[in-house]
Amino acid sequence: MRDITVLLFLIFLIVISIRKAWLGVLALSIFGYMNPHSYAWGFVRSLPVYYTLFLVVCFSYLKTKDKQPIFFDWRVKSFLFLWFYFCITTVFAWVQFAAIPKLIEVTKIYIPFFFTLALINTKEKLYYLIITIACSIGIIAFKGGLFALATGFSYRVWGPSGTQYFGNNEFALMTIIAIPLLILFRNETQNNSIKLFLLVAIPVCVASAISSWSRGALLALIGSSTYLIWHSKRKFLLAPAVVGGVIFSLPYLPEKWFNRMQTIETYEEDKSALGRLEVWRDGWNYALDHPFVGAGFEGWRMVSMRDWHSAYVEIFSEHGFIAFGIWLSMILGSLLSLTRLQSMTRNYPELKWVNTYSISLKASLIAYMIGAAFLGVSYWDLLYHLIFIAALTKKFALEELDILLKNQFDSRNKHLRHLY
Known part of the structure; x- marks a missing residue:
């Protein structure tokens, strides 16, 4: 029954992707993050579902007129150069038998982003892409959170099998990155039933992340939550509510969970932490030599x-400091770009959405930056989705701002002509 359900869902996504190419971008996001076929038990589990959808989107892209030329924002140029640089480093890679397949894997992750840049050509489509990504991750996290609450956080929550996010640490970080996007969904939707459901679902997703028993994820959760609370209009109500919720939850967490989290402070006594420090030192020394x-x-x-x-050690150790500078500039530059965008649109009520989008995207990027310090996640598609969503946000915001300024200029000229 599961196989039939997933197969029918796939057929549905194929049909809508053929009818409207931009919906194919959403379909790819669903199967890229939710990975529903991994929950099947039979033949569907082994089908090349994602690549089937990819070919459908290619066909739909070629026949549709509803697309925009790929705009060469500085992030897009950096992305292309980084990809090219990966090809160069692969030529000189120490482990050719592993490096070439990895380059092919990364290339398969990167290519679909050009559909995102070409087919997501309005603010409304961008909004649906964001909530599709948020909900694709959120549904699995919600399921994991219910399991965590039912078992008293005694077991670790894992992600969909066969994905980049299968590990408990990786899935926890992905969930924490998605939470600000779910908050964006709640802030932007006009449906009160969805608002109410998300008010319950988001804390359950937090429970899922906590039950990963991931120390890096805990730090990422603290960092992104602090940023979101600080920029909330109801921070003086929200902060006490969060603190109260934490205090209320502590008695229900198992002692083993506390023992693991306490190793953040006593890392010098933890073999896992010491092992990571040794690896980082090896990577740094190798990067200095190459x-x-x-x-x-x-x-x-x-x-x-x-x-x-x-992720930081992974990039400079595997590709050198030039690639590391490009990669890091895309992340930090996106944070700065979003901050500047907030400043530019602050005095325009019509562009209120820009501030909402910017805060959520920055919170997600902050969560990634903290979590990535402890996980080799530099090639995640979710990271590049956030970067390109930030680029598209800037594009649509500036287009709307130009229209507003032009209308103001025309109105002022009309008023002057009337006076004289």
Whole structure:
């Protein structure tokens, strides 16, 4: 029955993707993040579902007129250069048998983003893309949160099998990144039933992240939550409510959970933390010796024999400091761009949505930056989705701002002509 349900869902997404190409971008996001076929038990589980949808979107893209030329925002240029630089470092990679397949895998992740840039050509479509990503992750996190609450946080919550987010640490970080997007959904929707449901669902998703037993995820949750509360209009009500909720929840957490979280302070006594420090030192030293090309994809196999456990170390160790600078500038630059966009649109009530989008996107990026310090997640599609959503937000905001300024100018000229 599960297989039939997933198959019918896939057929439905194929049909709507053919009818409207931009819906194919949403369909790819659903199967990229929710990965519904991984919950099937039979033949559907082994079907190339994502690639089938990708080919459908390619066909739909070619036949549709409802698209825009790919705008070359600085992030898009950086993205293309980073991709090209990965190809160069792969030529010089230490572990060719692993580096080439990894480059192909990363390329498969990167190519669909060009559909996002071309087919998401209005603010409304961008909104639906954001809530599709948020809900695709949120549905699984909500399910995990219910499990966590039912079992008293005694077991770890894991992500969909066969995805980048299967591990408990990775899934927790993905959930924390999605929570600000769910908050954006709640702030923007006009449906009171959805608002009420999300008011319940978001804390349940938080419970899912907590039950990952991930120390890095806990720090990411604290960082993004602090930012969201600080920028909330109801911070003086929200902050005490959050503190009260935490105090109320503490007695229900198992002692093992506290023992694991306490190792954040006593990392020098924790073998896992010491192992990560050794790996980071190995990666740093190797990058200093090979600053331009690094060790290539999967270079940890030769340099340290252990996974990098940090996106930052992963990038500069595998691709050198030039690639690291490009990658990091895309993240930090997006944060700065969103901040500047808020400042530019602050005095225009019609552009209130820009502030809402910017706060949520920055909270998600902050969560990623904190969590990425402890996980090798530098090639996540979710990161690049956030960066390109930030770029599209800027594009649509500036277009609306130009129209508003033009209307004000025309109105002022009309008024002057009437006076004279």
